[in-house]
Amino acid sequence: MRNIWIICRKELQSYFVSPVAYLLLTMFALIFGYFYWNSVGYFNYVGLESQMRGQAFPMSVNEYVIRPLLSNISVIGLFFIPMITMRLFAEEKRQGTIELLATSPIRDLEIIIGKWLAALMLYAVLLAFTAVNFAFLFRYSNPDWKPLAIGYLGLLLQAGGLLAVGTFISTLTRNQIIAGAATFGVCLMLWVLEWVAGYETATWAKVLAYMSVITHFESFGKGVLDTKDAVYYLSVIFLGLFLTSRSLESLRWRS
Protein backbone atom coordinates (compact mmCIF):
# COMPACT_ATOMS: atom_id res chain seq x y z
CA MET A 1 0.00 0.00 0.00
CA ARG A 2 2.79 2.34 0.98
CA ASN A 3 4.69 1.51 -2.20
CA ILE A 4 1.64 2.19 -4.35
CA TRP A 5 1.36 5.62 -2.81
CA ILE A 6 5.08 6.34 -3.35
CA ILE A 7 4.75 5.58 -7.06
CA CYS A 8 1.44 7.40 -7.34
CA ARG A 9 2.83 10.56 -5.77
CA LYS A 10 5.86 10.49 -8.00
CA GLU A 11 3.64 10.21 -11.09
CA LEU A 12 1.33 13.02 -9.97
CA GLN A 13 4.37 15.13 -9.31
CA SER A 14 5.76 14.60 -12.78
CA TYR A 15 2.36 15.47 -14.28
CA PHE A 16 2.19 18.71 -12.34
CA VAL A 17 5.85 19.72 -12.51
CA SER A 18 5.84 19.51 -16.28
CA PRO A 19 3.35 21.53 -18.33
CA VAL A 20 1.45 18.34 -19.21
CA ALA A 21 -1.20 18.57 -16.51
CA TYR A 22 -1.76 22.30 -16.95
CA LEU A 23 -2.05 22.00 -20.70
CA LEU A 24 -4.55 19.17 -20.40
CA LEU A 25 -6.53 21.03 -17.74
CA THR A 26 -6.66 24.23 -19.77
CA MET A 27 -7.69 22.52 -22.97
CA PHE A 28 -10.25 20.42 -21.17
CA ALA A 29 -11.71 23.40 -19.34
CA LEU A 30 -11.94 25.41 -22.58
CA ILE A 31 -13.53 22.63 -24.58
CA PHE A 32 -15.96 21.67 -21.86
CA GLY A 33 -16.74 25.31 -21.22
CA TYR A 34 -17.77 25.67 -24.83
CA PHE A 35 -19.99 22.58 -24.64
CA TYR A 36 -21.52 23.85 -21.44
CA TRP A 37 -22.17 27.30 -22.84
CA ASN A 38 -23.90 25.84 -25.89
CA SER A 39 -25.91 23.43 -23.83
CA VAL A 40 -27.17 26.10 -21.45
CA GLY A 41 -27.81 28.49 -24.34
CA TYR A 42 -29.89 25.89 -26.14
CA PHE A 43 -31.80 25.11 -22.97
CA ASN A 44 -32.69 28.77 -22.59
CA TYR A 45 -33.70 29.03 -26.23
CA VAL A 46 -35.98 26.02 -26.05
CA GLY A 47 -37.41 27.23 -22.77
CA LEU A 48 -38.15 30.66 -24.22
CA GLU A 49 -39.68 29.16 -27.34
CA SER A 50 -42.02 26.89 -25.43
CA GLN A 51 -43.18 29.86 -23.37
CA MET A 52 -43.80 32.01 -26.46
CA ARG A 53 -45.97 29.26 -27.96
CA GLY A 54 -48.00 29.66 -24.85
CA GLN A 55 -47.81 25.95 -24.14
CA ALA A 56 -45.00 25.73 -21.64
CA PHE A 57 -44.04 22.12 -20.93
CA PRO A 58 -41.96 21.00 -17.97
CA MET A 59 -38.24 21.00 -18.74
CA SER A 60 -35.71 19.40 -16.48
CA VAL A 61 -32.16 20.74 -16.22
CA ASN A 62 -31.02 17.22 -15.46
CA GLU A 63 -32.47 15.86 -18.65
CA TYR A 64 -31.71 18.74 -20.98
CA VAL A 65 -28.36 19.95 -19.72
CA ILE A 66 -26.65 17.59 -17.32
CA ARG A 67 -27.26 14.29 -19.08
CA PRO A 68 -26.00 15.33 -22.55
CA LEU A 69 -23.07 17.15 -20.96
CA LEU A 70 -22.03 14.01 -19.10
CA SER A 71 -21.98 12.12 -22.41
CA ASN A 72 -19.93 14.94 -23.86
CA ILE A 73 -17.41 14.66 -21.08
CA SER A 74 -17.04 10.96 -21.75
CA VAL A 75 -16.32 11.70 -25.40
CA ILE A 76 -13.86 14.51 -24.67
CA GLY A 77 -12.21 12.18 -22.19
CA LEU A 78 -11.59 9.76 -25.03
CA PHE A 79 -9.21 12.27 -26.58
CA PHE A 80 -7.49 13.14 -23.32
CA ILE A 81 -6.97 9.67 -21.93
CA PRO A 82 -4.21 8.70 -24.41
CA MET A 83 -2.38 11.91 -23.50
CA ILE A 84 -2.57 10.99 -19.83
CA THR A 85 -1.36 7.42 -20.14
CA MET A 86 1.10 7.52 -23.01
CA ARG A 87 4.09 8.45 -20.90
CA LEU A 88 3.45 6.14 -17.96
CA PHE A 89 5.75 3.28 -18.95
CA ALA A 90 7.08 4.41 -22.34
CA GLU A 91 8.97 7.23 -20.67
CA GLU A 92 10.41 4.97 -17.98
CA LYS A 93 11.64 2.61 -20.66
CA ARG A 94 13.15 5.40 -22.72
CA GLN A 95 14.94 6.97 -19.75
CA GLY A 96 16.06 3.63 -18.37
CA THR A 97 14.41 4.44 -15.06
CA ILE A 98 12.42 1.25 -15.43
CA GLU A 99 15.61 -0.48 -14.27
CA LEU A 100 15.50 1.49 -11.06
CA LEU A 101 11.90 0.52 -10.40
CA ALA A 102 12.41 -3.10 -11.38
CA THR A 103 15.47 -3.52 -9.16
CA SER A 104 13.88 -1.88 -6.11
CA PRO A 105 12.17 -4.00 -3.48
CA ILE A 106 8.70 -3.24 -4.81
CA ARG A 107 6.27 -5.47 -6.65
CA ASP A 108 5.32 -4.98 -10.30
CA LEU A 109 1.69 -4.76 -9.30
CA GLU A 110 2.44 -1.91 -6.89
CA ILE A 111 4.17 0.01 -9.68
CA ILE A 112 1.26 -0.59 -12.06
CA ILE A 113 -1.51 0.31 -9.64
CA GLY A 114 0.41 3.36 -8.44
CA LYS A 115 0.76 4.66 -11.97
CA TRP A 116 -2.80 3.88 -12.95
CA LEU A 117 -4.10 5.53 -9.80
CA ALA A 118 -2.11 8.68 -10.58
CA ALA A 119 -3.61 8.76 -14.07
CA LEU A 120 -7.08 8.31 -12.62
CA MET A 121 -6.47 11.12 -10.16
CA LEU A 122 -5.40 13.47 -12.92
CA TYR A 123 -8.60 12.57 -14.75
CA ALA A 124 -10.55 13.24 -11.56
CA VAL A 125 -8.99 16.70 -11.44
CA LEU A 126 -10.23 17.28 -15.00
CA LEU A 127 -13.69 16.24 -13.83
CA ALA A 128 -13.45 18.59 -10.88
CA PHE A 129 -13.15 21.45 -13.36
CA THR A 130 -16.48 20.50 -14.91
CA ALA A 131 -17.98 20.60 -11.45
CA VAL A 132 -17.29 24.34 -11.42
CA ASN A 133 -19.57 24.72 -14.43
CA PHE A 134 -22.26 22.50 -12.94
CA ALA A 135 -22.12 24.50 -9.73
CA PHE A 136 -23.68 27.42 -11.60
CA LEU A 137 -26.63 25.25 -12.54
CA PHE A 138 -27.19 24.60 -8.86
CA ARG A 139 -26.87 28.30 -8.12
CA TYR A 140 -29.49 29.39 -10.66
CA SER A 141 -31.83 26.41 -10.74
CA ASN A 142 -32.39 23.34 -8.65
CA PRO A 143 -31.43 20.17 -10.47
CA ASP A 144 -31.27 16.82 -8.70
CA TRP A 145 -27.70 16.17 -7.56
CA LYS A 146 -27.96 12.37 -7.40
CA PRO A 147 -27.95 11.68 -11.15
CA LEU A 148 -24.97 14.01 -11.46
CA ALA A 149 -23.08 12.15 -8.75
CA ILE A 150 -23.84 8.80 -10.37
CA GLY A 151 -22.83 10.27 -13.73
CA TYR A 152 -19.47 11.27 -12.27
CA LEU A 153 -19.04 7.80 -10.83
CA GLY A 154 -19.73 6.34 -14.27
CA LEU A 155 -17.22 8.69 -15.87
CA LEU A 156 -14.57 7.68 -13.37
CA LEU A 157 -15.26 4.00 -13.97
CA GLN A 158 -15.20 4.42 -17.71
CA ALA A 159 -12.00 6.43 -17.59
CA GLY A 160 -10.52 3.87 -15.19
CA GLY A 161 -11.04 1.18 -17.82
CA LEU A 162 -9.63 3.19 -20.69
CA LEU A 163 -6.70 4.38 -18.56
CA ALA A 164 -5.91 0.78 -17.70
CA VAL A 165 -5.90 -0.07 -21.40
CA GLY A 166 -3.68 2.95 -22.06
CA THR A 167 -1.32 1.91 -19.28
CA PHE A 168 -1.00 -1.50 -20.88
CA ILE A 169 -0.27 -0.04 -24.31
CA SER A 170 2.34 2.24 -22.77
CA THR A 171 4.34 -0.80 -21.66
CA LEU A 172 4.62 -2.02 -25.24
CA THR A 173 6.84 0.73 -26.55
CA ARG A 174 9.44 3.24 -25.49
CA ASN A 175 7.98 5.85 -27.81
CA GLN A 176 5.30 8.05 -26.26
CA ILE A 177 3.80 9.06 -29.59
CA ILE A 178 3.28 5.45 -30.59
CA ALA A 179 1.76 4.67 -27.20
CA GLY A 180 -0.55 7.69 -27.45
CA ALA A 181 -1.68 7.01 -31.01
CA ALA A 182 -2.28 3.32 -30.36
CA THR A 183 -4.24 4.08 -27.20
CA PHE A 184 -6.34 6.61 -29.04
CA GLY A 185 -7.06 4.05 -31.78
CA VAL A 186 -8.12 1.41 -29.29
CA CYS A 187 -10.26 3.86 -27.29
CA LEU A 188 -11.97 5.02 -30.45
CA MET A 189 -12.67 1.45 -31.53
CA LEU A 190 -14.11 0.63 -28.11
CA TRP A 191 -16.33 3.64 -28.53
CA VAL A 192 -17.71 3.03 -32.02
CA LEU A 193 -18.24 -0.70 -31.53
CA GLU A 194 -21.82 0.06 -30.52
CA TRP A 195 -22.64 1.51 -33.95
CA VAL A 196 -23.34 -1.95 -35.35
CA ALA A 197 -26.29 -2.20 -33.01
CA GLY A 198 -27.96 0.51 -35.07
CA TYR A 199 -28.68 -1.72 -38.07
CA GLU A 200 -27.85 -5.29 -37.08
CA THR A 201 -29.58 -7.47 -34.54
CA ALA A 202 -27.56 -10.69 -34.87
CA THR A 203 -25.78 -12.06 -31.84
CA TRP A 204 -22.31 -10.97 -32.98
CA ALA A 205 -23.56 -7.42 -33.29
CA LYS A 206 -24.98 -7.57 -29.81
CA VAL A 207 -21.71 -8.87 -28.47
CA LEU A 208 -19.80 -6.12 -30.24
CA ALA A 209 -22.16 -3.47 -28.99
CA TYR A 210 -21.93 -4.87 -25.51
CA MET A 211 -18.16 -4.50 -25.60
CA SER A 212 -18.44 -0.80 -26.37
CA VAL A 213 -17.54 1.52 -23.52
CA ILE A 214 -20.30 3.93 -24.54
CA THR A 215 -23.20 1.48 -24.26
CA HIS A 216 -22.50 1.03 -20.60
CA PHE A 217 -22.43 4.70 -19.85
CA GLU A 218 -26.08 5.24 -20.78
CA SER A 219 -27.41 4.02 -17.46
CA PHE A 220 -24.94 6.16 -15.48
CA GLY A 221 -25.84 9.18 -17.64
CA LYS A 222 -29.48 8.71 -16.68
CA GLY A 223 -28.51 8.61 -13.05
CA VAL A 224 -29.13 4.90 -12.71
CA LEU A 225 -26.54 2.77 -11.00
CA ASP A 226 -26.69 -0.51 -12.94
CA THR A 227 -24.51 -3.25 -11.45
CA LYS A 228 -24.14 -4.87 -14.88
CA ASP A 229 -22.51 -1.74 -16.29
CA ALA A 230 -20.36 -1.15 -13.23
CA VAL A 231 -19.15 -4.73 -13.49
CA TYR A 232 -18.32 -4.18 -17.15
CA TYR A 233 -16.10 -1.20 -16.36
CA LEU A 234 -14.48 -2.97 -13.44
CA SER A 235 -13.70 -5.90 -15.74
CA VAL A 236 -12.07 -3.57 -18.26
CA ILE A 237 -9.96 -2.06 -15.46
CA PHE A 238 -8.99 -5.51 -14.25
CA LEU A 239 -8.19 -6.75 -17.75
CA GLY A 240 -6.10 -3.69 -18.56
CA LEU A 241 -4.06 -3.90 -15.38
CA PHE A 242 -3.68 -7.65 -15.74
CA LEU A 243 -2.33 -7.27 -19.28
CA THR A 244 0.01 -4.56 -18.02
CA SER A 245 1.48 -6.87 -15.41
CA ARG A 246 1.87 -9.67 -17.96
CA SER A 247 3.54 -7.27 -20.34
CA LEU A 248 5.95 -6.01 -17.69
CA GLU A 249 6.88 -9.55 -16.84
CA SER A 250 7.42 -10.56 -20.44
CA LEU A 251 9.59 -7.49 -20.83
CA ARG A 252 12.00 -9.13 -18.44
CA TRP A 253 12.05 -12.43 -20.20
CA ARG A 254 12.53 -10.90 -23.61
CA SER A 255 14.65 -7.81 -23.27
Next chain:
Amino acid sequence: MITVKGLTKKYARTVAVDHISFEVEKGQIVGFLGPNGAGKTTTMRILTCFLPPSDGGASVAGFDVLEQPMEVKKRIGYLPEAPPVYPEMEVHEYLTFVGKLKGMSGKTLAARVGEVSERCAVADVSRKLIGKLSKGYRQRVGLAQAIIHNPDVLILDEPTAGLDPKQINETRDLIRSLAGDHTIILSTHILPEVEQTCERVIIINKGKLVATDTVQNLQARARGVESIVLEVEGRESALDPNTVQHRLETVSGVSRVVLKDKVQQRSIFEVESLKDRVIRGDLARAVVESGWNLNELRPAAMSLEEIFLQLTGAESTEPEAAPPAEEVVAQGESR
Protein backbone atom coordinates in the same frame (compact mmCIF):
# COMPACT_ATOMS: atom_id res chain seq x y z
CA MET B 1 28.65 -12.47 -0.73
CA ILE B 2 27.89 -13.12 -4.36
CA THR B 3 27.83 -16.58 -5.82
CA VAL B 4 27.25 -17.23 -9.48
CA LYS B 5 26.97 -20.80 -10.66
CA GLY B 6 26.67 -21.96 -14.25
CA LEU B 7 24.83 -18.79 -15.10
CA THR B 8 23.43 -18.78 -18.62
CA LYS B 9 21.24 -16.29 -20.41
CA LYS B 10 19.90 -17.03 -23.85
CA TYR B 11 18.08 -14.54 -25.99
CA ALA B 12 16.05 -15.50 -29.04
CA ARG B 13 19.07 -16.36 -31.17
CA THR B 14 22.16 -15.56 -29.16
CA VAL B 15 23.67 -16.78 -25.95
CA ALA B 16 24.60 -13.64 -24.05
CA VAL B 17 26.05 -15.34 -21.00
CA ASP B 18 27.34 -18.89 -21.20
CA HIS B 19 27.86 -20.93 -18.03
CA ILE B 20 29.63 -18.33 -15.97
CA SER B 21 30.64 -19.16 -12.42
CA PHE B 22 32.43 -16.98 -9.93
CA GLU B 23 32.34 -15.85 -6.35
CA VAL B 24 32.89 -12.50 -4.76
CA GLU B 25 33.77 -12.19 -1.10
CA LYS B 26 32.49 -9.60 1.31
CA GLY B 27 34.11 -6.18 1.08
CA GLN B 28 35.90 -6.83 -2.19
CA ILE B 29 35.97 -4.59 -5.22
CA VAL B 30 35.79 -6.71 -8.30
CA GLY B 31 36.28 -5.46 -11.82
CA PHE B 32 34.10 -7.01 -14.41
CA LEU B 33 35.97 -6.71 -17.62
CA GLY B 34 35.13 -7.45 -21.19
CA PRO B 35 34.78 -5.92 -24.61
CA ASN B 36 31.46 -4.38 -25.57
CA GLY B 37 28.80 -7.02 -25.94
CA ALA B 38 30.64 -9.56 -23.82
CA GLY B 39 27.68 -10.07 -21.49
CA LYS B 40 28.68 -7.77 -18.63
CA THR B 41 25.42 -5.86 -18.48
CA THR B 42 23.36 -9.02 -18.84
CA THR B 43 25.17 -10.64 -15.92
CA MET B 44 24.66 -7.54 -13.81
CA ARG B 45 21.00 -7.38 -14.72
CA ILE B 46 20.58 -10.96 -13.59
CA LEU B 47 22.33 -10.23 -10.30
CA THR B 48 20.00 -7.30 -9.69
CA CYS B 49 16.93 -9.42 -10.48
CA PHE B 50 16.10 -7.30 -13.51
CA LEU B 51 16.41 -10.30 -15.80
CA PRO B 52 15.86 -13.93 -14.90
CA PRO B 53 18.60 -16.39 -15.89
CA SER B 54 17.84 -19.04 -18.51
CA ASP B 55 19.91 -21.60 -16.67
CA GLY B 56 22.12 -21.84 -13.64
CA GLY B 57 21.69 -19.43 -10.80
CA ALA B 58 23.08 -16.68 -8.68
CA SER B 59 22.72 -15.67 -5.09
CA VAL B 60 23.43 -12.42 -3.33
CA ALA B 61 24.04 -12.36 0.42
CA GLY B 62 22.70 -15.89 0.55
CA PHE B 63 19.45 -15.15 -1.24
CA ASP B 64 18.68 -16.67 -4.60
CA VAL B 65 17.85 -14.17 -7.35
CA LEU B 66 14.96 -16.28 -8.62
CA GLU B 67 13.55 -17.57 -5.33
CA GLN B 68 13.83 -14.48 -3.13
CA PRO B 69 14.18 -11.47 -5.40
CA MET B 70 12.73 -9.07 -2.80
CA GLU B 71 15.44 -9.96 -0.30
CA VAL B 72 18.13 -9.60 -2.95
CA LYS B 73 16.77 -6.25 -4.11
CA LYS B 74 16.80 -4.90 -0.57
CA ARG B 75 20.52 -5.61 -0.32
CA ILE B 76 21.62 -4.35 -3.70
CA GLY B 77 22.41 -0.90 -4.97
CA TYR B 78 22.52 -0.72 -8.73
CA LEU B 79 23.79 1.91 -11.10
CA PRO B 80 22.87 0.96 -14.66
CA GLU B 81 24.89 2.18 -17.59
CA ALA B 82 22.66 5.22 -18.01
CA PRO B 83 21.92 6.70 -14.58
CA PRO B 84 18.23 6.01 -13.94
CA VAL B 85 17.24 9.57 -13.07
CA TYR B 86 14.07 11.58 -13.65
CA PRO B 87 14.96 14.87 -15.34
CA GLU B 88 11.88 16.61 -13.93
CA MET B 89 12.91 15.98 -10.32
CA GLU B 90 15.26 17.95 -8.16
CA VAL B 91 18.26 16.03 -6.85
CA HIS B 92 17.06 15.84 -3.25
CA GLU B 93 13.54 14.92 -4.33
CA TYR B 94 14.93 12.15 -6.46
CA LEU B 95 17.12 10.75 -3.71
CA THR B 96 14.21 10.89 -1.29
CA PHE B 97 12.03 9.07 -3.79
CA VAL B 98 14.60 6.32 -4.30
CA GLY B 99 15.11 6.04 -0.53
CA LYS B 100 11.38 5.50 -0.09
CA LEU B 101 11.39 2.90 -2.85
CA LYS B 102 14.08 1.07 -0.91
CA GLY B 103 11.91 1.13 2.19
CA MET B 104 13.37 4.07 4.10
CA SER B 105 11.36 6.89 5.62
CA GLY B 106 11.23 9.88 7.91
CA LYS B 107 14.25 11.40 9.57
CA THR B 108 16.58 8.51 8.80
CA LEU B 109 15.92 9.06 5.13
CA ALA B 110 16.30 12.84 5.30
CA ALA B 111 19.62 12.47 7.10
CA ARG B 112 20.79 9.82 4.69
CA VAL B 113 19.92 11.99 1.66
CA GLY B 114 22.17 14.72 3.05
CA GLU B 115 24.89 12.21 3.79
CA VAL B 116 25.05 10.61 0.35
CA SER B 117 24.76 14.01 -1.33
CA GLU B 118 27.89 15.08 0.51
CA ARG B 119 29.65 11.86 -0.17
CA CYS B 120 28.93 11.88 -3.89
CA ALA B 121 29.59 15.63 -4.16
CA VAL B 122 26.12 16.56 -5.34
CA ALA B 123 25.12 18.55 -2.24
CA ASP B 124 25.72 21.85 -4.06
CA VAL B 125 23.12 20.98 -6.70
CA SER B 126 20.58 19.34 -4.44
CA ARG B 127 17.91 21.94 -5.30
CA LYS B 128 18.50 21.77 -9.04
CA LEU B 129 16.49 19.86 -11.59
CA ILE B 130 18.36 16.73 -12.65
CA GLY B 131 17.53 17.52 -16.27
CA LYS B 132 19.65 20.66 -16.00
CA LEU B 133 22.72 18.89 -14.63
CA SER B 134 25.84 17.96 -16.57
CA LYS B 135 26.61 14.35 -17.36
CA GLY B 136 29.16 14.13 -14.56
CA TYR B 137 26.72 15.35 -11.95
CA ARG B 138 24.02 13.07 -13.25
CA GLN B 139 26.37 10.11 -12.99
CA ARG B 140 27.14 11.00 -9.39
CA VAL B 141 23.46 11.40 -8.60
CA GLY B 142 23.12 7.88 -10.01
CA LEU B 143 25.85 6.71 -7.67
CA ALA B 144 24.24 8.47 -4.71
CA GLN B 145 21.00 6.71 -5.59
CA ALA B 146 22.76 3.33 -5.57
CA ILE B 147 24.16 3.76 -2.06
CA ILE B 148 21.24 5.57 -0.44
CA HIS B 149 20.01 2.53 1.48
CA ASN B 150 23.53 1.47 2.45
CA PRO B 151 23.32 -1.80 0.55
CA ASP B 152 25.63 -4.74 1.17
CA VAL B 153 26.32 -5.11 -2.50
CA LEU B 154 26.90 -2.41 -5.08
CA ILE B 155 26.66 -3.18 -8.74
CA LEU B 156 27.95 -0.45 -10.99
CA ASP B 157 27.71 -0.68 -14.74
CA GLU B 158 30.45 1.44 -16.27
CA PRO B 159 30.35 4.05 -13.52
CA THR B 160 32.87 6.36 -15.16
CA ALA B 161 31.53 6.27 -18.71
CA GLY B 162 31.23 9.72 -20.20
CA LEU B 163 33.00 11.61 -17.43
CA ASP B 164 35.95 13.95 -17.83
CA PRO B 165 39.34 12.88 -16.41
CA LYS B 166 38.93 14.84 -13.19
CA GLN B 167 35.49 13.43 -12.57
CA ILE B 168 36.76 9.96 -13.40
CA ASN B 169 39.38 10.26 -10.70
CA GLU B 170 36.87 11.57 -8.18
CA THR B 171 34.47 8.79 -8.98
CA ARG B 172 37.19 6.17 -8.59
CA ASP B 173 38.20 7.62 -5.26
CA LEU B 174 34.59 7.53 -4.20
CA ILE B 175 34.22 3.92 -5.25
CA ARG B 176 37.42 2.95 -3.45
CA SER B 177 36.19 4.71 -0.32
CA LEU B 178 33.02 2.63 -0.45
CA ALA B 179 34.88 -0.67 -0.37
CA GLY B 180 35.05 -2.42 2.96
CA ASP B 181 31.47 -1.74 3.98
CA HIS B 182 30.19 -2.69 0.57
CA THR B 183 30.96 -5.48 -1.80
CA ILE B 184 31.35 -3.89 -5.19
CA ILE B 185 31.18 -5.23 -8.69
CA LEU B 186 31.97 -2.71 -11.35
CA SER B 187 31.98 -3.35 -15.04
CA THR B 188 34.13 -1.53 -17.46
CA HIS B 189 36.06 -1.83 -20.66
CA ILE B 190 38.58 0.74 -19.51
CA LEU B 191 41.53 -1.25 -18.25
CA PRO B 192 43.43 1.30 -16.16
CA GLU B 193 40.26 1.71 -14.19
CA VAL B 194 40.44 -1.90 -13.08
CA GLU B 195 44.14 -1.66 -12.32
CA GLN B 196 43.52 1.36 -10.16
CA THR B 197 40.30 0.47 -8.42
CA CYS B 198 39.87 -3.25 -8.21
CA GLU B 199 41.36 -6.04 -6.18
CA ARG B 200 40.12 -8.78 -8.38
CA VAL B 201 39.26 -9.04 -12.03
CA ILE B 202 36.72 -11.16 -13.79
CA ILE B 203 37.28 -11.16 -17.52
CA ILE B 204 34.55 -12.34 -19.81
CA ASN B 205 34.38 -12.45 -23.55
CA LYS B 206 31.48 -13.51 -25.76
CA GLY B 207 29.54 -14.61 -22.72
CA LYS B 208 32.26 -16.90 -21.42
CA LEU B 209 34.48 -16.54 -18.44
CA VAL B 210 38.05 -16.08 -19.57
CA ALA B 211 39.87 -15.43 -16.33
CA THR B 212 39.26 -14.54 -12.75
CA ASP B 213 42.11 -13.56 -10.44
CA THR B 214 43.82 -10.68 -8.71
CA VAL B 215 45.33 -8.02 -10.93
CA GLN B 216 48.89 -8.90 -9.87
CA ASN B 217 48.47 -12.62 -10.38
CA LEU B 218 46.97 -12.09 -13.77
CA GLN B 219 49.91 -10.03 -14.79
CA ALA B 220 52.39 -12.58 -13.50
CA ARG B 221 50.56 -15.54 -14.89
CA ALA B 222 49.92 -14.14 -18.28
CA ARG B 223 53.60 -13.70 -18.80
CA GLY B 224 55.07 -16.64 -16.86
CA VAL B 225 58.45 -15.02 -16.79
CA GLU B 226 59.50 -12.14 -14.65
CA SER B 227 60.44 -8.95 -16.38
CA ILE B 228 62.34 -6.27 -14.53
CA VAL B 229 63.31 -2.71 -15.25
CA LEU B 230 66.69 -1.63 -13.85
CA GLU B 231 68.22 1.78 -13.74
CA VAL B 232 71.95 1.76 -13.10
CA GLU B 233 74.22 4.75 -12.60
CA GLY B 234 77.99 5.00 -12.44
CA ARG B 235 79.08 6.23 -9.05
CA GLU B 236 82.02 8.43 -10.05
CA SER B 237 82.65 8.15 -13.74
CA ALA B 238 80.33 7.61 -16.63
CA LEU B 239 79.79 3.93 -17.13
CA ASP B 240 79.74 1.88 -20.25
CA PRO B 241 76.36 0.28 -20.80
CA ASN B 242 77.97 -2.71 -22.45
CA THR B 243 79.92 -3.56 -19.31
CA VAL B 244 76.77 -3.44 -17.26
CA GLN B 245 74.88 -5.52 -19.79
CA HIS B 246 77.57 -8.22 -19.73
CA ARG B 247 77.57 -8.25 -15.98
CA LEU B 248 73.79 -8.59 -15.81
CA GLU B 249 73.76 -11.37 -18.33
CA THR B 250 75.95 -13.47 -16.07
CA VAL B 251 73.43 -13.37 -13.23
CA SER B 252 71.89 -16.80 -12.89
CA GLY B 253 68.33 -17.14 -14.16
CA VAL B 254 68.55 -14.22 -16.57
CA SER B 255 67.53 -15.00 -20.09
CA ARG B 256 67.77 -11.66 -21.78
CA VAL B 257 69.02 -8.17 -21.10
CA VAL B 258 68.00 -5.25 -23.27
CA LEU B 259 69.36 -1.72 -23.02
CA LYS B 260 66.27 0.42 -23.12
CA ASP B 261 67.59 3.91 -22.65
CA LYS B 262 70.69 5.86 -21.74
CA VAL B 263 70.39 9.25 -20.14
CA GLN B 264 73.66 10.93 -19.16
CA GLN B 265 75.20 8.72 -16.47
CA ARG B 266 72.22 6.43 -16.18
CA SER B 267 71.35 3.37 -18.20
CA ILE B 268 68.00 1.69 -18.16
CA PHE B 269 67.74 -2.02 -18.87
CA GLU B 270 64.93 -4.44 -19.15
CA VAL B 271 65.85 -7.85 -17.84
CA GLU B 272 63.82 -10.97 -18.43
CA SER B 273 64.09 -14.06 -16.30
CA LEU B 274 63.92 -17.69 -17.32
CA LYS B 275 60.60 -19.28 -16.65
CA ASP B 276 59.67 -19.39 -12.96
CA ARG B 277 62.95 -17.92 -11.72
CA VAL B 278 63.15 -15.12 -9.19
CA ILE B 279 66.02 -12.84 -10.11
CA ARG B 280 65.41 -9.54 -8.42
CA GLY B 281 67.68 -10.12 -5.44
CA ASP B 282 70.54 -11.43 -7.52
CA LEU B 283 70.29 -8.54 -9.93
CA ALA B 284 70.43 -5.97 -7.16
CA ARG B 285 73.43 -7.65 -5.57
CA ALA B 286 75.25 -7.88 -8.89
CA VAL B 287 74.81 -4.18 -9.53
CA VAL B 288 75.80 -3.02 -6.08
CA GLU B 289 78.75 -5.38 -5.79
CA SER B 290 80.10 -4.04 -9.07
CA GLY B 291 80.24 -0.60 -7.46
CA TRP B 292 77.41 0.99 -9.37
CA ASN B 293 74.39 2.81 -8.08
CA LEU B 294 71.08 1.01 -8.30
CA ASN B 295 68.62 3.82 -8.89
CA GLU B 296 65.58 1.79 -9.62
CA LEU B 297 64.45 -1.78 -9.74
CA ARG B 298 60.86 -2.58 -10.49
CA PRO B 299 58.85 -5.28 -12.17
CA ALA B 300 57.91 -4.29 -15.67
CA ALA B 301 54.21 -4.79 -15.18
CA MET B 302 52.45 -6.07 -18.16
CA SER B 303 49.56 -3.77 -18.56
CA LEU B 304 46.18 -5.28 -18.13
CA GLU B 305 45.53 -4.14 -21.62
CA GLU B 306 48.05 -6.60 -22.99
CA ILE B 307 46.74 -9.40 -20.83
CA PHE B 308 43.27 -8.59 -21.88
CA LEU B 309 44.08 -8.63 -25.55
CA GLN B 310 46.03 -11.80 -25.10
CA LEU B 311 43.18 -13.49 -23.33
CA THR B 312 40.27 -12.24 -25.35
CA GLY B 313 41.97 -11.78 -28.70
CA ALA B 314 43.47 -15.25 -28.98
CA GLU B 315 40.18 -16.72 -27.96
CA SER B 316 38.43 -15.25 -30.93
CA THR B 317 40.92 -16.64 -33.44
CA GLU B 318 40.63 -20.12 -32.02
CA PRO B 319 37.03 -20.67 -31.08
CA GLU B 320 36.30 -23.50 -28.65
CA ALA B 321 39.98 -23.73 -27.71
CA ALA B 322 41.07 -23.25 -24.15
CA PRO B 323 42.29 -19.77 -23.32
CA PRO B 324 45.89 -19.26 -24.43
CA ALA B 325 47.68 -18.82 -21.16
CA GLU B 326 47.28 -22.21 -19.59
CA GLU B 327 48.14 -20.98 -16.15
CA VAL B 328 45.20 -18.66 -16.12
CA VAL B 329 42.18 -20.10 -14.41
CA ALA B 330 40.22 -21.08 -17.43
CA GLN B 331 36.60 -21.98 -17.48
CA GLY B 332 33.66 -22.02 -19.76
CA GLU B 333 34.76 -25.09 -21.67
CA SER B 334 31.46 -26.84 -21.17
CA ARG B 335 28.46 -25.78 -23.12
